[in-house]
Amino acid sequence: MGVTRNDAEEFTEFVRATAPRLHRAALLLTGDHHLTDDLTQATYARVYASWRRVSRADDPLAYARRTLLNTYFSHRRLRRNSELPADPTLGPEPSVPEDDPTTRLDLLDALATLPPADRAVLVLRYWEDRSVAETAHDLGISEGAVRTRSLRALQRLRPLLGADFIERTPS
Numbered sequence: 001m002g003v004t005r006n007d008a009e010e011f012t013e014f015v016r017a018t019a020p021r022l023h024r025a026a027l028l029l030t031g032d033h034h035l036t037d038d039l040t041q042a043t044y045a046r047v048y049a050s051w052r053r054v055s056r057a058d059d060p061l062a063y064a065r066r067t068l069l070n071t072y073f074s075h076r077r078l079r080r081n082s083e084l085p086a087d088p089t090l091g092p093e094p095s096v097p098e099d100d101p102t103t104r105l106d107l108l109d110a111l112a113t114l115p116p117a118d119r120a121v122l123v124l125r126y127w128e129d130r131s132v133a134e135t136a137h138d139l140g141i142s143e144g145a146v147r148t149r150s151l152r153a154l155q156r157l158r159p160l161l162g163a164d165f166i167e168r169t170p171s
Contacts, residue, residue: 007051007052007055010051010055011047011048011051011055014047014055014060014064015044018061018064019040019044021061021128022040022043022044022064022065022068023036023037023040024127025065025068025123025124025127025128026039026040026043026068026072027108028107028108028111028119028123028127029068029069029072029116029119029120029123030072031108031109031111031112035075039068039071039072039075040068042071043064043067043068043071044064046067046071047060047063047064047067050063062138065124065128065138066138069120069124069138069139072116072120073116073117073120106160106161107161109160110157110160110161111123111157113156113157113160114153114156114157117139117149118149118152118153118156119153120139121135121139121146121149121150121153122150122153122154122157124138124139125146125150132146132147
């Protein structure tokens, strides 16, 4: 049975409501605007393919977030991250204006130094403001692993961003 007009309208509304949040999370995961767009589009394509089931779930955003993470990890495993656009000056501006562009760039550069799993933990915990339990569930790891990865990743970022920046990060 195909997607009905009502399903398509519900999905369109879901995308409007969640796109800025998923796009920002994807940007923090990838650090690249073009790859962020690809990752976000691939995520929504997968969600759309299962929309009838997803729309009946308790939390469609959680499904989309998990799909985003799976797509990100899958991309990292394929090692296609060496592809570069012909003209990096083309492409969209960030979807939400940032208060301090220098800080945002410093953060993206610092996050890029982390392994993908550590980066995902930090994005979920501190950007998405997910609890330890929610992050563990989303990533399919233990709560202890979330705490350990968070601590170690923040320790790796401290020399790159400065202790003051890390200390402002909520625990």
